[in-house]
Amino acid sequence: MLKVIILGTSSALSSSEIDNTYLAITYRNETILIDCAGSPTYKLLKAGINLSSINNIIITHAHVDHIYGLPSLIHNFWLGKRKKDINIFANLSTLEIIKNLIELHQLDKYLSQFKINYQVILEKENNLFFDNSEISIISSPACHSTPSFALKFIYKNNNKTLVYSGDTGPCASVSNLAQSTNMLIHETMCPQGSIDFTLETHTSALEVGQIANNCQVDKLILIHYDQSLLDNINTALNEIRKSYSKEVIIAKEFDCYYL
Template identity: 30%
Template sequence: MHFTFLGSAGALPARDRDTTSIVFVGDGDAVLIDCGGSPMQKLLRAGVTRDALRRVIITHMHTDHAYGLPSLVETLYLLGRKAPLRLACREEHEQPLRTLLGVFRQLERPGIFPIVWELVPAREGFALPALGSFAVSSSPNAHGSMPNVAVRLEAAGRPTVVYSSDTEPCDAVTALARGAHTLIHEATFSARRLERFGVHSTAAEAGRIAAQAGVARLILAHIDVAHHGELDAHRDEARAHFAGEVEVAQELVPYPL
């Protein structure tokens, strides 16, 4: 069992990093969190086959987190998938996602596999229905006016992982991460630069949140392209506030669970 970053950049991809997306691979099944470009090709590289993908979670409706969904659905259909695919999203985002898929008439196509919608309320610790290797729960985070969720994944006898998604420092994310081994936290910007935008976190803030949550490991993700040339400094910025293990996400490298 493992998880793999299919992307780790912010809204802008770069030559060596794509927009942030993570797949969790269990015993014959997988959960995908957010969906960037060329998703099926990256899933295959991560060891995920057509029918292994059981659930897709779209954390929020910003382009870099959802734009690959029609490509994924189309590819699974062309590969001959018949098994249902669960699609989890905030309640507010069901209709926008239906509209996105509707542009390509995917929901009405003859022979399309069933898509089972799982609507996530703005409630801390909300548990999705049991499915496969991973127990999944969520809490709302703080991403400006955009409804969004952080996600916690647990598997029996394995380290628990929490992904913040896009967020400012948020008590609900800290609470969701308590008792987890690994926190994947966005670190879009740096405290070294004062021109940062709001509704995101710096590497320093990610470090403080990891310390408050008491996790063992912090992985920095969703890093703005302006910082891709200074990733060591980004990591060190977080380390100044967190005594545990800190690293910058590596793409298409399996992280064992």
């Protein structure tokens, strides 16, 4: 069974109710961490995830809310006497920033105990970069203010798929990736009605409903939202319902979803 565990749900601006977005995918005894916001060890352990089950970390882009927990996690791996190497997947510019962060925090001196293998994710559509007997992972570029990508997980045991948009405005390459997916976890900043400008690098509730409908997804899960989405939840859901009639879930911290 492939399980998605939500570790945070907010946009870059967190609040007393919501913390920055990141998530984990578990299958077999493996965990893949997607992005790394605050207090990762606390969040992972609280979610029942053993740190030693993490062999692969994917960082969708270099914005601070997606990356700032990574130095702490690497440090905690060392304090926890980790011996296994870890793979970090990101695009080239993000990998450079990760390497700088590791250096800035002087974590490289700990890396005799375990190694970080940096894996470049190419900025092209339908980029298959991870494949084993149970899952494949494909990336496609997103439309954001810095190079970023969306991810598609194909679970081979039942051929079901999950797409995570990362940070993005409405974007053809993300929609292509999300066509007919079983589960779409899509960033949704706020209701369209609560802003007086066009979001180009993020997605409104009105837009995410149109995307979910056009892509014919079975289930839509909202993530990376502002407090204003929670404060105006009926407005947001009404906007989504203008286009999309299937199941809509507002992701909450420590929610689990199954493929």
